Amino acid sequence: QALLKTRSLGREIEYVPTCASTQIIAHQLAQEGKPAGTVVLAEEQTAGRGRLARKWDSAAGKGIWMSVILRPAVVPQKAPQFTLVAAVAVVRAIEEVTGLKPEIKWPNDILIAGRKCTGILTELQSDADGIQALIIGIGLNANQDAADFPAELAGIATSLKMESGSGVSRQELVRAILYHLEVYTDLYISQGFGLLKTIWEGYSSTIGNQVRARMAKETLTGIAESITEDGVLQLRTPDGKLHSIYSADIEMAN
Numbered sequence: 243q244a245l246l247k248t249r250s251l252g253r254e255i256e257y258v259p260t261c262a263s264t265q266i267i268a269h270q271l272a273q274e275g276k277p278a279g280t281v282v283l284a285e286e287q288t289a290g291r292g293r294l295a296r297k298w299d300s301a302a303g304k305g306i307w308m309s310v311i312l313r314p315a316v317v318p319q320k321a322p323q324f325t326l327v328a329a330v331a332v333v334r335a336i337e338e339v340t341g342l343k344p345e346i347k348w349p350n351d352i353l354i355a356g357r358k359c360t361g362i363l364t365e366l367q368s369d370a371d372g373i374q375a376l377i378i379g380i381g382l383n384a385n386q387d388a389a390d391f392p393a394e395l396a397g398i399a400t401s402l403k404m405e406s407g408s409g410v411s412r413q414e415l416v417r418a419i420l421y422h423l424e425v426y427t428d429l430y431i432s433q434g435f436g437l438l439k440t441i442w443e444g445y446s447s448t449i450g451n452q453v454r455a456r457m458a459k460e461t462l463t464g465i466a467e468s469i470t471e472d473g474v475l476q477l478r479t480p481d482g483k484l485h486s487i488y489s490a491d492i493e494m495a496n
C-alpha cells in the first residue's frame with residue numbers, strides 16, 4: 243500500500259485469502275458506506291462470476307481477483323462507460339508491466355493474441371437519487387500455465403505468463419491497474435468520454451472488423467463501425483442497416 247501512486251484508489255484494501263466472489267464483498271462494503279476507492283482483493287474465489295451469469299475461474303494465487311468501489315456523480319445510464327474506462331486502464335497496466343500488446347474486445351474482454359486474459363464486470367447500486375456505487379470487478383489471469391485452465395477454456399483463455407514466457411508480479415500489476423484506473427476515471431469525470439473513446443478504439447480488436455454478434459434472440463453479422471458515447475456498439479449489416487448492440491458476444495467473422 244505504501245508503494246501505491248494513487249490519491250484515493252486502493253487507500254483502503256480489504257484483502258481476503260478466499261471468498262465466494264469479491265463482487266459480493268464489495269457490494270456489502272459499499273452498502274455499509276465504505277468510501278470510493280475501496281478495493282477488495284482475494285487470493286482465491288470459489289464462485290467468481292462473469293458477465294451474463296457465467297462463472298469465472300479464479301484459481302488460488304494465479305491471478306488478480308479484485309473489485310473496486312467507485313461513487314461517480316453520473317447518471318446510471320453512464321455505468322457501461324466505466325467498463326470501457328476500466329478496460330483501457332487494465333490494458334495500459336499490462337503493457338507497462340509486461341511489454342505485451344493486449345487488445346480490447348467489446349465490451350469488456352482483454353485479449354492477447356486472440357485469447358482472453360482479463361474480464362471486467364461492472365455492477366451498479368442505484369436508487370432514485372442515482373448511482374450509489376459502481377462495483378468494478380477485474381479478473382486477470384496472471385500466472386496460470388495452460389494446464390491450470392479447465393479443458394473447456396483450452397485455446398480460449400490465456401495468462402500473462404503463458405504469453406510472455408515468464409511469471410509476473412501480481413503486486414506490481416495491482417499497483418499499475420489502480421494507478422491507471424484512477425488516471426482514466428479522473429480524465430473521464432473531468433473531460434467526458436470523448437478522448438477516452440478514441441483511446442479505447444485504438445486498443446480495440448472489434449472496431450473496423452467484420453464480426454458476428456451473438457445476442458439472446460438473434461445473431462447479426464456485419465462491420466463493427468464504432469461505439470457511441472454511451473459505449474453502445476454500432477454494427478452495419480450487409481443490407482446497409484446500422485444496429486445498436488447493447489449486449490452480445492462478439493466473434494470475428496471471416
Ligand code: BTN
Binds near residue numbers: 292362381
Ligand atoms: C467476464 O469476462 O465475464 C467478467 C469477469 C469478471 C471476473 C472478476 S474476478 C473479480 C470480480 N469478482 C467476481 O466474482 N467477478 C469479478
